[in-house]
Amino acid sequence: xxxxxxxxxxxxxxxxxxxxxxFFSNQKxxxxxxxxxxxxxxxxxxxxxxxxxxxxxDILYKNPETEKYALGLKLYELGNRVDINASFIHLTHPELExxxxxxEETVHLGILRNNKVLxxxxxxxxxxxxxDSSVGQMSPIHCTGIxxxxxxxxxxxxxxxxxxYDYVRFTEKTIINKADFDKELRKIKKQxxxxxxxxxxxxxxxxxxxxxxxxxxxxASLSAAGPSVRFKKDSLLEYVSILTKGANAIQQNIGNxxx
Amino acid sequence: xxxxxxxxxxxxxxxxxxxxxxFFSNQKxxxxxxxxxxxxxxxxxxxxxxxxxxxxxDILYKNPETEKYALGLKLYELGNRVDINASFIHLTHPELExxxxxxEETVHLGILRNNKVLxxxxxxxxxxxxxDSSVGQMSPIHCTGIxxxxxxxxxxxxxxxxxxYDYVRFTEKTIINKADFDKELRKIKKQxxxxxxxxxxxxxxxxxxxxxxxxxxxxASLSAAGPSVRFKKDSLLEYVSILTKGANAIQQNIGNxxx
DNA sequence: AATCACTGTTTCACATAGTGAAACACTTAA
DNA sequence: TTAAGTGTTTCACTATGTGAAACAGTGATT
Numbered sequence: 001x002x003x004x005x006x007x008x009x010x011x012x013x014x015x016x017x018x019x020x021x022x023f024f025s026n027q028k029x030x031x032x033x034x035x036x037x038x039x040x041x042x043x044x045x046x047x048x049x050x051x052x053x054x055x056x057x058d059i060l061y062k063n064p065e066t067e068k069y070a071l072g073l074k075l076y077e078l079g080n081r082v083d084i085n086a087s088f089i090h091l092t093h094p095e096l097e098x099x100x101x102x103x104e105e106t107v108h109l110g111i112l113r114n115n116k117v118l119x120x121x122x123x124x125x126x127x128x129x130x131x132d133s134s135v136g137q138m139s140p141i142h143c144t145g146i147x148x149x150x151x152x153x154x155x156x157x158x159x160x161x162x163x164x165y166d167y168v169r170f171t172e173k174t175i176i177n178k179a180d181f182d183k184e185l186r187k188i189k190k191q192x193x194x195x196x197x198x199x200x201x202x203x204x205x206x207x208x209x210x211x212x213x214x215x216x217x218x219x220a221s222l223s224a225a226g227p228s229v230r231f232k233k234d235s236l237l238e239y240v241s242i243l244t245k246g247a248n249a250i251q252q253n254i255g256n257x258x259x
Numbered sequence: 260x261x262x263x264x265x266x267x268x269x270x271x272x273x274x275x276x277x278x279x280x281x282f283f284s285n286q287k288x289x290x291x292x293x294x295x296x297x298x299x300x301x302x303x304x305x306x307x308x309x310x311x312x313x314x315x316x317d318i319l320y321k322n323p324e325t326e327k328y329a330l331g332l333k334l335y336e337l338g339n340r341v342d343i344n345a346s347f348i349h350l351t352h353p354e355l356e357x358x359x360x361x362x363e364e365t366v367h368l369g370i371l372r373n374n375k376v377l378x379x380x381x382x383x384x385x386x387x388x389x390x391d392s393s394v395g396q397m398s399p400i401h402c403t404g405i406x407x408x409x410x411x412x413x414x415x416x417x418x419x420x421x422x423x424y425d426y427v428r429f430t431e432k433t434i435i436n437k438a439d440f441d442k443e444l445r446k447i448k449k450q451x452x453x454x455x456x457x458x459x460x461x462x463x464x465x466x467x468x469x470x471x472x473x474x475x476x477x478x479a480s481l482s483a484a485g486p487s488v489r490f491k492k493d494s495l496l497e498y499v500s501i502l503t504k505g506a507n508a509i510q511q512n513i514g515n516x517x518x
Numbered sequence: 519a520a521t522c523a524c525t526g527t528t529t530c531a532c533a534t535a536g537t538g539a540a541a542c543a544c545t546t547a548a
Numbered sequence: 549t550t551a552a553g554t555g556t557t558t559c560a561c562t563a564t565g566t567g568a569a570a571c572a573g574t575g576a577t578t
Binding site: 011012013032033034035044045048052067 | 525526534
């Protein structure tokens with residue numbers, strides 16, 4: 001019933017197959033052939049043939065006991081080989097440029113990966129005194145603006161991942177225990193931005209806001225960072241509003257992607 | 260040229276499309292339509308239509324500058340929603356059962372996830388004095404048999420992930436610096452198994468061996484763990500040979516999966 | 519035992535949907 | 549200008565996927 005507004009050639013079977021896979025991805029339960037064909041409003045024998053094919057490719061997994069289907073390992077394998085930066089950055093980069101132009105500080109986009117913050121994109125400040133951080137770098141969670149935002153607005157599970165020995169002291173200001181960190185997270189959730197005031201590196205301040213997709217899943221965090229000599233209390237809130245504007249623009253560009 | 264030996268109904272376009280995606284996943288470079296169609300020996304206009312469809316679904320990503328294709332974000336999204344345990348464990352579990360029966364200790368299967376060891380399956384020892392660990396639990400890398408095996412036989416990159424503050428001391432025997440750990444890894448690579456002799460928990464010994472897939476990618480580590488009072492020097496080597504036999508059997512079952 | 523309400527699977531006549539050689543419209547380099 | 553490379557579109561053809569219906573099981577309920 002849904003119409004794709006596009007003049008490009010379309011391979012119908014492929015569209016159907018991926019619609020089926022996406023249906024599976026939005027469901028935690030395992031489905032049988034008939035049951036599923038009714039739910040997605042497709043012919044049962046077509047659905048059966050599609051699923052049989054996908055199963056033989058290990059894209060779908062057929063539970064040997066229940067004979068019901070779930071997403072298969074091959075899909076996991078393929079998904080793991082996607083170079084996220086290749087496809088994600090071009091959706092976000094222009095907005096980073098815009099924000100950097102307005103704030104005149106180095107702007108970062110970071111995500112959570114391997115229990116660390118992974119910087120996926122940045123735009124350097126044009127000013128002389130620059131922060132040298134590079135894309136692909138892993139940073140700790142508990143003492144960076146991006147890290148704190150990602151934990152504050154992410155799944156609750158993530159907090160429990162942080163063990164006591166993860167709270168490494170980097171500077172005098174680093175938060176080094178769960179109680180203080182939880183308090184900080186509550187504050188961040190209220191004010192909708194996080195500040196790292198020299199908690200990771202002396203003389204380095206950073207403001208970060210959450211970036212959501214259109215489904216309101218947290219996907220990344222956008223931050224501006226610079227030397228403490230330039231960051232003043234009153235400009236901070238201005239930065240937050242610019243970053244938030246940028247995060248909203250990114251939200252429009254990335255659609256429903258969940259990184 | 261490859262023939263699928265199966266009597267189940269097959270949807271040809273689907274098979275072709277996933278062959279194309281798999282081709283992409285084995286290549287780091289980005290491909291153009293014609294270039295690619297030649298490489299996979301398919302008709303160019305068919306390939307074009309397929310890629311156009313996959314791109315509109317965001318399964319493929321078209322680099323706006325070069326107009327070449329790579330795997331897209333939607334595939335990443337789908338891959339992330341696969342419940343690995345559902346499809347992986349049933350391939351490995353029977354072998355764990357077999358090994359546990361022979362060794363009479365708790366047997367674990369673990370993978371690397373979020374810079375920690377994630378236990379994906381276990382079979383409990385039938386003996387009275389048991390080790391209570393559960394599937395889904397995250398354990399540190401540097402002081403567990405499974406962790407050490409996974410790092411020793413995995414990508415070199417992984418070693419560099421471990422920062423100085425990751426070497427947390429758990430017992431007197433825990434290895435707490437990179438130099439000693441690197442030495443340990445070299446030893447493990449030579450002997451093809453790792454021992455954790457009370458490095459994580461006092462009184463707990465564990466032997467682990469690598470599990471490879473048919474392509475010889477490291478996919479997991481198989482271990483037997485028990486109280487130090489039961490683990491003796493001469494039985495250790497016997498355990499190693501039983502575990503290795505088990506790992507080989509798993510290798511046959513899991514085919515080319517790369518977890 | 520017999521009916522019912524479900525499954526997954528197979529069949530087969532039919533026409534739709536995917537195919538591929540060739541032409542087209544570009545860009546870049548010689 | 550020519551040549552060699554792109555990506556894209558066209559269109560006649562038939563192979564390919566379709567779907568209603570039948571088949572073959574299973575497990576409850578009567």
